[in-house]
Amino acid sequence: MTVIGLDLGTSGLKGVLVGEDQAVLAEASAPLSVSRPHEGWSEQNPSDWLAAAESVMDQLAKHGLSEVRGIGLSGQMHGATLLDAADEVLRPCILWNDTRAHAEAAALDADPRFRRITGNIVFPGFTAPKLAWVAAHEPATFAKVGRVLLPKDYLRLWLTGEHVAEMSDAAGTSWLDTGARDWSDDLLAATGLTRAHMPRLVEGSEVSGTLRPALAVRWGLPEGVVIAGGGGDNAASGVGAGVVEAGEAFVSLGTSGVLFAAAEGYAPAPETAVHTFCHALPNAWHQMGVILAATDALNWYARLVGADAAALTAELGAPTAPGRTLFLPYLGGERTPLNDASIRGAFLGLEHETNRAAGTRAVLDGVAFALRDCRDALAATGTRIDRLIALGGGSRSETWLATIATALGVPVDVPAAGDFGAAFGAARLALMAATGAGPEIATPPPIARRIAPITDLTAAYDDAHARYRAAARAIGSLS
The missing domain is CATH 3.30.420.40 (ATPase, nucleotide binding domain)
Incomplete structure (x- = not known):
């Protein structure tokens, strides 16, 4: 079958x-x-x-x-x-x-x-x-x-x-x-x-x-x-990645970015701009923070500088302390936590020394900081995230995943070879419908490696995120 x-x-x-x-x-x-x-x-x-x-x-x-x-x-x-x-x-x-x-x-x-x-x-x-x-x-x-x-x-x-x-x-x-x-x-x-x-x-x-x-x-x-x-x-990605029980979570770097956590039950907190939705399985719910541009932001920057997005990230080594250049990834507004359709993105802190690689790092950092905002919004609802499974096309960049792990202070698990996202989750749901199986078949994927936060950079990322938040408030006032 x-x-x-x-x-x-x-x-x-x-x-x-x-x-x-x-x-x-x-x-x-x-x-x-x-x-x-x-x-x-x-x-x-x-x-x-x-x-x-x-x-x-x-x-x-x-x-x-x-x-x-x-x-x-x-x-x-x-x-x-x-x-x-x-x-x-x-x-x-x-x-x-x-x-x-x-x-x-x-x-x-x-x-x-x-x-x-x-x-x-x-x-x-x-x-x-x-x-x-x-x-x-x-x-x-x-x-x-x-x-x-x-x-x-x-x-x-x-x-x-x-x-x-x-x-x-x-x-x-x-x-x-x-x-x-x-x-x-x-x-x-x-x-x-x-x-x-x-x-x-x-x-x-x-x-x-x-x-x-x-x-x-x-x-x-x-x-x-x-x-x-x-x-x-x-x-469906949650089903594909085995994120079906409370305490399990994933980060998805697709066109948009998602921080997704299976929930204990239905506990909405709309004031945080966190999404509280039904899960794809009976009597289950989930929460997620959503940003509108993840790989979309990197692809936009790649077009701007006339390069391939994968080549841009390949030029970078391991994350370093964020520089003066900041990037706000609000190319078409933002959801969590801003709920602002009119806010737009920006590069700030450009200087003579800002080159293509610095711009790429700023884009990766900016998306990571937007996901950190989602983590903080989820935390405000009482949701705790101890580890993340990485999904989506952007997860092929080890540098980006290390940046996210460091910015959020949470280890990121990289699945073994294979796609455990939405199409695979849809297939699992088909298997349940065809056979009568239940959530027990939605097991987590084998993990190839774990990317831990770079603790020596924690303070630098905390400071840069504070500047990012201040910049977001300033840009929002101009929208």
Whole structure:
């Protein structure tokens, strides 16, 4: 028996074929691009997701899919995919890092019901304020909305013909009663919607539907392949990395940056700007701090100086004491702990001696300091992090991981060869749906090495972080 995990990311769609023993047998990917037609906007065409999924499945089919029994889905969160009554897409999907709805988010957040019921601030990138923006700025489109789906759940519609979401992704919409794990009729009504506009809800490890026969024939899958509920990208990564019990945590260096900790139970603290969401497993929750630009910031700098991002980090040795140059990675606003859609990034303390390598170090330090802010916000809720598992493309940089370990004062564990992120987590959820297995199969990956904080640099990083915080306050006042 085998299963497939599909992860719909911002920059690409990835698929993995996984055996019953959880060994990865094959993987495939297809790129995606983002459209930014106006400042603060970020969109994708859902048809591009389907084309990417077809490409990935075509690639995996070369390895033989006759033993597949389940498919799990993971994906970028918060995206507003608007369909009419015939399931036709009404406009490009408004993505998670789109900040156009900042005024609508502030208005919804001022209604005390939203924080009380969802356990979270209404961030501009969440789904509900995007619908409020569409209602205000594209009323003809809003009037035609028959269903609102999250990105991965549009893939599910294509795969199964079913309108279904799961708890971890739904928790990022600002419409979910996160403690009760159900849609809130009051919050939907506050944005001019009803439960009829929403997909039905399942847990991430439950069966959400079965693969359409025509697609099964196309790729050589058997009849009755189940599609698991799946998870939002971070919750699925938590399942993939075995971060499912309280006290376990990971740091993800992807387009965005995430500090993710499994929680003891549902204990929201929205005033900290920490996200408190349902996990992708039943009766489980998690907390996370989110920064909007991690590898996105490094890739931006690489384009600026005309170099490859991997080459830039390879030029550096072990972390050194931060220099005078500071970098604030707020290229498109920030979530935790600032909740500021208008703040923008900056280089400060530039001097004659500042060269390309110094700029690279400042970028790595700046992202690490933003993650330290997330750690402090999580600590304010009572969440303690003793160690981190490193995930995401940026984790290939030993220098960056050592920088994060030193800035946060927490050792970082590097998994052995293999990808234990969202696609793998989605495959594990498929295995649960297909076999009835539970969280016990979501074990941590084998660890290749542990990167400890460089204690000789602790004081220097503490001082630099204090300057970083002062700079963030100053820049915020100018936004």
